[in-house]
Amino acid sequence: MNRTIPTLVGFSAILTWSFLALLSTAAGPIPPFQLAAMTFLLGGSVGAASWIVRPSAIKSLRQPWQVWAIGTAGLCIYHCAYFFAIQSAPPVEVSLIAYLWPLLIVVFAAFLPGERLKPHHIAGVVLGLAGAIVVITKGGSVGLADGVKPGHVIALFCAFVWSGYSVLSRRFGQVPTDVVAVYCLITAAVALTLHLTLETTVWPQTPTQWSAIAILGVIPLGAGFYAWDYGCKHGDIMI
Incomplete structure (x- = not known):
């Protein structure tokens, strides 16, 4: 199977996620679990x-429990943690x-059957890490603008969670992308439960905030997830 088109589809997901921080911030001071519940409900509804x-397509939802565990855990843990991090540390740094x-995907993917870490992969990881450090530190000494905050640690945890989920998805390449809709709906239910247990509901106050939440759910956390799943399973994951 030609990997070019699936790889491009997967890349389109990254483009949609480039708006994640902007839209999350524009949504206003919505509690993290509430925001996750609202947006994942929209994302799951899209599929x-x-x-x-x-x-x-409904017949394709009969899958082993491992598929549901990995998919739901990946989406739920990453995004609930991300929304929390972005409200407890500078969004750009998070x-x-x-x-x-x-970068972690490139390293982890080397352990997949048929994949191996090549010199240009290593060079890309090193350059990417160096670039991130330069941007975060603004070219100064290694450190964050106002010191290390819980949000920074959680953001690093997010990086490991999403890279692990993405690489493990490749091992279930035969599973259709329709399952992602269920991942999103389960994640929405989990986030709602956590919200009702731990948070106080805060509704958006302006049309801009409502619009940001709607776009967040339909595009980055909707279409973006379906594109990413397809790309990870059928494209060149090392790219």
């Missing part, structure tokens, strides 16, 4: 809506740290 015209996951 589930397609089953109306593709009823046969995003840069969390987005070390592509």
Whole structure:
């Protein structure tokens, strides 16, 4: 199978995620778990809506428990943690740290069957890490603008979670992307439970905040996830 198109599809997901921090900030001071519940409900609904015209896709949801465990844990843990991190540390710094996951994917993917770490992969990892350090430190000494905050540590945790989820998804390449809709809906349910247990509900106050949440759910946390799943399973994951 030609990997070019799936790789480009996967890359399109990264483009949508470049707006994640901006939209999360524009959504206002919505509690992290509440924001995750709202956006993942929208993201899951995007995929589930397609089953109306593709009823046969529902049959593909019969999958081993490992598929559901990895998918749900990857989406739920990463994004609940990310939304929390972005509200407890500077969004730009959080995003840069969390987005070390592509570098980790290159390293972890080397352990997949048929993949191996090549010199240009290593060079890319080193250059990417160096670039992230330069941007975070603004060219100064190694350190963060206002010291290390919990959000920075959580952002690093996010990088490991998402890279692990992405690489493990490759091992289930035969599983159709329709399962991602269920991942999102389960994640929304988990996030809602955590929100009702731990947080106080805060509704968006302006049309801009509502719009940011809607776009966040439909594009980065909706279409972006489906594109990423397809790209990871069928494209060149090392790229």
